[in-house]
Structures are given as C-alpha cells and as structure tokens.
Amino acid sequence: MASTEELDKVTNDTTDLTINDTKSVNTTAKTPTPAANTDTSNASDAAKNAGAGGTVKTLPKAFRENFKLFSKFGDTKSDGKSLTLSQSDKWMKQAKVIDGKKITTTDTGIYFKKFKSLKIGLSDYHKFIESLAKAKTVSEDDLIQKMADSGTPVSNSNAASAGQIQNTIDRLTDPSRYTGSSKQRFDESGKGKGIAGRKDVVEGAGYVQGYQNKNSYDKTH
Structure with missing residues (x-):
C-alpha cells in the first residue's frame, strides 16, 4: 500500500502535466496563421498586356516599336496597331528576312492570308511569324531578332x-561613242557639222552615203 507522501507526489506530477498541456494548447491557439498572399500588384506587365494567344510578352521591345513604325509606313491614318502584307514585306525585306531564296514574298503571302484579313495585330502577327518559321524550317527567334x-x-x-x-549626260554627248549616221554629224574634234551633218547632200560621186574611203582606190593601187 502506497504511503501518503507517494500519493502526494503523484498528485503534484499530474497537476504539472495538466498545466503544461494547457499552456501548449494556448500557445498553439495564439500562433497566427500566415495569410495567403493575394497581392497581385507585382504581376508581370507583359502578362497583363498580352493579347490573344498570350504571345506578345515574348516579343522584344524593339520589335514592338518597329511594328508600330512599319504599320504607319505609307498610311498616315494608321493607329500603329495593325499592319498589312505589303508593310510586313517591306519590314522583312529591310531586315533581310525575305532574301528571295529561303523566304520569298510568295511564302509570306500564303501564311499572311490565312488570317483572312487585310491587316493583323501584333499577337496575330507573331503567330504569322511562328507559322512562317516552322514551314521554312528557320529559327523563329532569329527572324524576330532580325x-x-x-x-x-x-x-x-x-x-x-x-x-x-x-x-x-557625258555618255550621251560624247561623239566618240556615236555610231552610224549619228557619227557623221560631228568632225574628228567633236564639233558638229551643222546642216551637212543633218542633211543628206547628193554629190553624184558614185558613193553611198557615209562611205569612209572615198577616192582612196587610186592611192592603194
């Protein structure tokens, strides 16, 4: 049978355990749970501004600026948001994308017209480049960079x-380069012969007009 001292010790130990458990529960209850981050202020501007298909965000700034410039080229009323096939070809020729061998204007016409519109925006234009690059087995990134x-x-x-x-002017006015009847209008110094060089004068000498060796037979025989 346990003594009174042993019973008191067991009672005290049980009380301490209960107090510690209560403190642990209170501490856990008071620990705040981190709130889920709902701040979207740092969202990528490119993602916000991406158009249909979400492809705009992959295009370099210089490319987007050139798109606006070429979409206004030859069209004073353009808002810079879409461009025509002719404007696209102008851009690609200047960038040496269209070289007449690997990529031609026939190629660009085929893939541009798939959009069934005279003008296309930046997002669709990126899709156009993707299709063109894939069909011609060239690097899309290289085309965009060019x-x-x-x-x-x-x-x-x-x-x-x-x-x-x-x-x-020099070529056309150099008498030494003239041939035929035009050559007969000038003397050896290049001076015009006047009417004698413009009008056929019948001499009755028995030679055809323009013959150069007149009266030379007796000198050579």
Whole structure:
C-alpha cells in the first residue's frame, strides 16, 4: 500500500502535466496563421498586356516599336496597331528576312492570308511569324531578332543621284561613242557639222552615203 507522501507526489506530477498541456494548447491557439498572399500588384506587365494567344510578352521591345513604325509606313491614318502584307514585306525585306531564296514574298503571302484579313495585330502577327518559321524550317527567334534590329522604315528612292545623271549626260554627248549616221554629224574634234551633218547632200560621186574611203582606190593601187 502506497504511503501518503507517494500519493502526494503523484498528485503534484499530474497537476504539472495538466498545466503544461494547457499552456501548449494556448500557445498553439495564439500562433497566427500566415495569410495567403493575394497581392497581385507585382504581376508581370507583359502578362497583363498580352493579347490573344498570350504571345506578345515574348516579343522584344524593339520589335514592338518597329511594328508600330512599319504599320504607319505609307498610311498616315494608321493607329500603329495593325499592319498589312505589303508593310510586313517591306519590314522583312529591310531586315533581310525575305532574301528571295529561303523566304520569298510568295511564302509570306500564303501564311499572311490565312488570317483572312487585310491587316493583323501584333499577337496575330507573331503567330504569322511562328507559322512562317516552322514551314521554312528557320529559327523563329532569329527572324524576330532580325526584325527587331532592322531599324526604322527607309524609303526606297528611284531617283538617280547627281553623279549618275552627269555620267549619263557625258555618255550621251560624247561623239566618240556615236555610231552610224549619228557619227557623221560631228568632225574628228567633236564639233558638229551643222546642216551637212543633218542633211543628206547628193554629190553624184558614185558613193553611198557615209562611205569612209572615198577616192582612196587610186592611192592603194
């Protein structure tokens, strides 16, 4: 049979355990649970601005800027949000994407017209490049980078330079280059013969017009 002292000890130990368990429960109850992070303020701007298909976010800034510039090229009323096939071809030629061998304007026409619209926006234009690159087995990233590095639209002027014009004038006014009847209008110094060079004068000498060896027979025989 347990003594009174032993019973008191057991009672005290049980009380201590109960108190400790209560403290542990209270501590757990008071520990705050971290709230779920619902702040979306740091969402990617590219993701927010991505258009249909969510592809805009992958395009370089320079590419997007050039898209706006070329979409306005030759069209003063354009808002810069969509471009035509001719504007696209202009851009790709300047970027040397269209080289007439690996990629031609026939290729771009085929894949551009699949969108069944005269103009397409940036997101659809990216899809157009994806389709073109896949069909021609070239790197999509390389095409995009070339177009990003193309620079602003450059006008293709057909006007001849001052030097080219002068060269043409010199060539056309150099008597030494003339042939046939035109050559007969000038003497050896290049001076015009006047009416004698413009009008056939019948001499009755028995030679055809323009014959160069007149009266030379007796000198050689």
